[in-house]
C-alpha cells in the first residue's frame with residue numbers, strides 16, 4: 001500500500017503515540033482489503049457512543065485518548081447516545097447511567113468531536129456532497145449517504161471511524177471504488193408504498209434476501225427523504241446492505257450496470273406479511289417514532305396528529321438536538337408535550353435503556369427498530385404506520 005511522506009511520519013511515531021496506533025489500524029485494514037492508498041475524507045460519524053453499548057471499558061478507552069490531547073482533523077459527529085443529554089432526568093433515565101454517559105460525551109468533546117448525537121447527521125449540519133469520501137459508522141447513515149446522496153463510505157466500526165477522524169484519511173477500498181457500487185439484484189416492487197413504515201417493511205424483506213449485496217429497485221414511483229432513510233435502515237438491519245439504487249430516484253441509478261441481475265419481485269402480500277412478522281406485541285406501553293432520527297417534517301406530522309388531544313400512554317419521537325430546536329421554534333414541541341408526548345433528542349429507542357425504565361411493549365413505525373428491539377431491549381413490538389400507532393395511544 002502506497003503511503004506518502006506525511007503518512008510515513010505518522011507511522012514512525014513522529015506525530016505522537018495515539019495517531020501512530022490509530023494509523024497502524026487503518027494501514028492494517030487497508031492491507032486486509034487490498035487498498036492501494038489512503039484517501040482524504042470530508043467527515044466522520046462515530047458509532048459506539050451509548051454507555052449501554054460500550055460500558056466501562058469503552059468509556060475508559062475514550063477518556064484515556066482524550067487525556068493524551070488527541071484531536072480530530074475533520075468534521076466529526078456522533079451516533080445517538082444512551083439518553084437525552086439535556087432532558088434525561090424528566091424522561092426517567094437512571095442517574096448512574098446518566099453519569100457515565102456524560103463522561104463519554106466529555107471525552108469526545110475534548111477530542112474536538114461535535115457532541116451532537118444523531119444517526120441522521122445529514123439533517124443536522126453534516127451533509128457530504130456527491131462523490132465525497134467520508135468515513136461513517138451507523139448503518140442507516142452509511143446507507144443513506146452512499147445511496148441517496150452518492151457520497152462514498154464503507155461501514156466503519158467505532159475504532160476505524162475514530163482512527164479516520166484523527167488521521168483525516170481512510171483506506172481506499174470497498175464502496176470508495178465505483179466498480180464495487182454496482183448492483184447484484186433487481187428488485188421489482190409491485191406494491192403501493194404510502195407510509196414510511198411501508199418502506200421499512202419493504203427494506204426488511206429485501207435485506208433478508210440480498211444480505212450484504214446491492215439491490216437496484218424498480219417500480220418505486222416516489223419516495224421522499226424520510227421514506228428512503230426508512231428503506232435503507234431496514235435493509236441494513238435485516239441484511240447488511242450498505243448501498244442501494246432506485247430507478248429515477250437515487251443519483252447513481254442511471255449509470256450503474258444493470259445487466260444480468262437476478263430479479264426478486266415484492267408484492268403487496270409480501271409487505272402485509274412483513275408487518276405481521278415484525279409484530280410480536282398486542283398493545284404498546286409506549287410508542288417511539290424517529291428511527292432513523294426524525295426530520296422536521298415527521299415531527300410536524302406528529303404534532304398535527306396530537307394537536308388538542310390527550311395521549312393515554314407515552315409517545316416519543318427521537319431526533320437530533322438541531323432538529324428539536326427547530327421544532328421548538330415552530331411550536332411543535334409545545335403541542336406534543338401538551339398532548340403528553342415528548343420530542344427526545346440525542347438518543348433512540350434501541351440505544352437507550354428502555355427495558356430498565358419499565359417498558360415491555362414498544363410501538364414503532366421503523367423496520368429497523370422493529371428488528372432490533374426484541375434483541376437489544378427485550379421488547380415485544382407493535383410495528384405499524386404512524387397514524388395507527390398514534391391513534392392507539394389516544
Ligand code: F3S
Pocket residue numbers: 079080119138140233290291292293318347348349350351368369372
Ligand atoms: Fe438511528 Fe437508533 Fe434507529 S441509531 S437508525 S434511531 S436504531
